Amino acid sequence: MNRSLILGASLSLFFVGMAFVSFFWTPFDHAALDIAGKLQTPNGNHLLGTDHFGRDMLSMIMVGARTSIAVALVAVGIGMGVGIPLGLWAAARRGSLLDETIMRANDLIFAFPALVIAILITAVFGAGARNAIIAIGIFNIPVFARITRGAALSIWQREFILAARVAGKSAARISAEHILPNVANLLIVQGTIQFSLGILAEAGLSYVGLGAQPPTPSWGRMLADAQTLVAIAPHMALIPGFAIILTVLGLNLMGDGLRDHLDPRLRVARS
């Protein structure tokens, strides 16, 4: 175990735990308005203060964590679910027309930044958390396809794969039974990184109004609410910002730590 991994995993678990607890308990109802008690700075009653409608910020952060985590998780799921099989398939048929087509299609998706995909989807189907998930998910597909193919290609050269082929196993079976387990570490690390990018992307999309819609709380929307009030109530901007930064930082540290932990060769090479 290394320090990055422990620190990163603790931070990530903290926010996941917070989202989990919010299903059963929050200090206040996250949607309850209290105009008389609006714009309170953090105090004993409202630990993180209240917003311009008097809603409890801590409760909103807790429920907002749910939105961030759900969007990022499903988006990574889409990216892995489609990208990994495509990458394995392309590697199994290295150099074929299929390989070439899959890789060119990936390049094409890369030319649409996630935000642009989101804008297109929103323009056509309307804004909402579901469309944000699809947009971020589509962007994740080429990331996983490329990384899987690259790693799988080098595994295909190994002797135990040759042995499996001699034993008469099909390319699909070799991919599932021998290639996938050998590239899994890399994919887990990339998954953590894409997860953190997904949280940043969700926050950005919600901030410009393309993500989660009211009344679903979201860290990005809290920042959008805070924008016009930043001069009189800086805590409204600071708190959701710190939540995003700490979560993303935690996930990135965890990704770095996992990489070192899962692949000791890298640790030697890097130090």
Added chain:
Amino acid sequence: MLRYVLKRLVSLVVSLAVASVVIFAIIEIAPGDPASFMLGMNAQPETLEALREELGLNQGKLARYLTWVSGLLQGDFGISYTYRTPVGEMIAARLWVSLPLALYALTLSTLIAFPAGIFAASRRGEAGDLGVMGATQLGVAIPNFWFAMMLVLIFAINLRWFSAGGFGGWDAGFFAGMRALTLPAIALALPQAAILARVMRSSLLDVLGEDFIRTARAKGLSARQALWRHGLRNALIPVLTIIGLQFSFLLAGAIIIEQVFYLPGLGRLIFQSISARDLIVVESVVMLLVFSVIVVNFVVDLTYAAVDPRLRTRT
């Protein structure tokens, strides 16, 4: 080299063609009829029909796609449904904000990242290296629009050095314009600089482990001389790719940052067009963004091949 350029050129054209079909198809499945949207609920059927005819909405899908693409090739982006002005003019006006902003941010991020990356690599494992790496970890975790709000809070509201937003246009003078773009550019540049610094450091470390650096040291160069004379130039290739990739992220990132600073750039245009269902504008702006990404990557690939002949044989 010529063969390589031709090959890349063909794939560039194919990518652009496929991208245009994809964008056209997505906009095509959007519900609603632009003509009835423009005229409102109580439009006469004859007026509606006349407008549909004028906008070319009565043609088949293929004919409309071809009209759109041939228009794009000639620099004619069509007429906005909402404003009835040429889309090309609207985009050109906004581009004068978004493009300088992206270039400004790219310059800043390079100016921050190069020294930081070189500094960290030359002090590998020491406190300076750890400090820079820690800072970059934080840099990639900060959402740029939140950082932008903090810059406004500190430098516009408290210190009053810059205005909190808006853009007076370039007519007020180059420096007035640059001043209005400074906070947005810093906000855009910071996360990119963090990524770039990390790439610079790791690329430099890779190169410093090569045999020719050992040779350079053996013939009497100090570690510092070897780094500057032989290391840096060879470490630039991966850094160039990332700079190329970043340009597209900067253009896209500018869409959000423009919202924070109320800048009249492509980002605001695209959001206004979405809410007005002015889909022809959305279509053209998205095509323009994708076009710039594809072309920038093409140029980066060619630059590489010019710098490093080994890459010409790879695809």
